[in-house]
Amino acid sequence: MKIGIIGCGTIGREIATAIDKGTIEMELIGLCDIVPSQAESLKKDLKNFSPAVLEKEKLVEICDLVAESASKDVVPELLGLCIEKGCDILIMSMGGLLGQGDLIKQAQKKIAIYRPSGALAGLDAIKAANIANIKSVRLTTTKPPKGLEGAPYIKEHGVTLKDIKEKKTIFEGSASGAIKGFPKNVNVAALLSLAALGPEKTQVTIVVDPDATRNCHEVEIEGDFGRITTRTENFPSPNNPKTSYLASLSAIATLKTITSSLKIGT
Numbered sequence: 001m002k003i004g005i006i007g008c009g010t011i012g013r014e015i016a017t018a019i020d021k022g023t024i025e026m027e028l029i030g031l032c033d034i035v036p037s038q039a040e041s042l043k044k045d046l047k048n049f050s051p052a053v054l055e056k057e058k059l060v061e062i063c064d065l066v067a068e069s070a071s072k073d074v075v076p077e078l079l080g081l082c083i084e085k086g087c088d089i090l091i092m093s094m095g096g097l098l099g100q101g102d103l104i105k106q107a108q109k110k111i112a113i114y115r116p117s118g119a120l121a122g123l124d125a126i127k128a129a130n131i132a133n134i135k136s137v138r139l140t141t142t143k144p145p146k147g148l149e150g151a152p153y154i155k156e157h158g159v160t161l162k163d164i165k166e167k168k169t170i171f172e173g174s175a176s177g178a179i180k181g182f183p184k185n186v187n188v189a190a191l192l193s194l195a196a197l198g199p200e201k202t203q204v205t206i207v208v209d210p211d212a213t214r215n216c217h218e219v220e221i222e223g224d225f226g227r228i229t230t231r232t233e234n235f236p237s238p239n240n241p242k243t244s245y246l247a248s249l250s251a252i253a254t255l256k257t258i259t260s261s262l263k264i265g266t
Ligand SMILES: NC(=O)c1ccc[n+]([C@@H]2O[C@H](COP(=O)([O-])OP(=O)(O)OC[C@H]3O[C@@H](n4cnc5c(N)ncnc54)[C@H](O)[C@@H]3O)[C@@H](O)[C@H]2O)c1
Pocket: 006, 007, 008, 009, 010, 011, 012, 032, 033, 034, 035, 038, 069, 070, 071, 072, 073, 074, 092, 093, 094, 116, 117, 118, 119, 120, 183, 184, 185, 187, 188, 191, 239, 240, 242, 243, 244, 247
């Protein structure tokens, strides 16, 4: 299977390295980044592949599958290109899929859209639970101040992260509000929404903890099946404190599953 990567930062680099090491049995034929030097520098670090550095239009044309690890803003256009060219897509910037119901319908029977579990645990059970009735979904995300830096909500509400000296809730509302206010920080909120009740009915609380060293996600779900509570304590990636290491690993695990005959989990 020929794969290309769009977005050669923290997650894109981890995916490329896993392909280079043979953890994922795919052929890495192309890289794309809005900052071409990012793609060139990643290419230089690979030992077993020499992917071409291309624009996304060309990449989608020559690949069987593209892995998006760039930005939610690129997702709608990229998904449209993939549908047109018959190229499967793995999407990490989950917020980019919200409100794209028409494109997702168009993709049906044409291409596969893979949405890894990212930094979240329990999505297998949530998918199963959603076959029956789910009554409520609540996500509480706790991050160190660095994990929320630069979020539009922080700027708009005049929150000074460095002045927060003890654990403090800074946002409570719907997943759609959380994604708007923290587009690079709460991909898990978008993913949970897409997996169950949608962005308006999924409740999100965001907490800043100056003593935290991990990005923590707690999920509570109630429905016909009973109740699920999960808690994931993620180490932030050393290269990008907004991104949990588990998110990269989940993309790699999804790509491994695509090429494997043994598929575990719902
Ligand atoms: N699903 C999850 O659980 C989860 C977890 C963490 C991060 N993410 C998301 O995955 C994406 C990548 O995260 P990261 O930590 O690797 O980010 P990063 O900032 O380390 O890397 C992103 C790379 O994409 C490039 N880029 C940005 N916009 C682009 C565009 N329009 N076209 C091509 N390249 C572009 C940047 O130049 C950069 O090299 C982000 O959108 C992030 O919010 C998802």
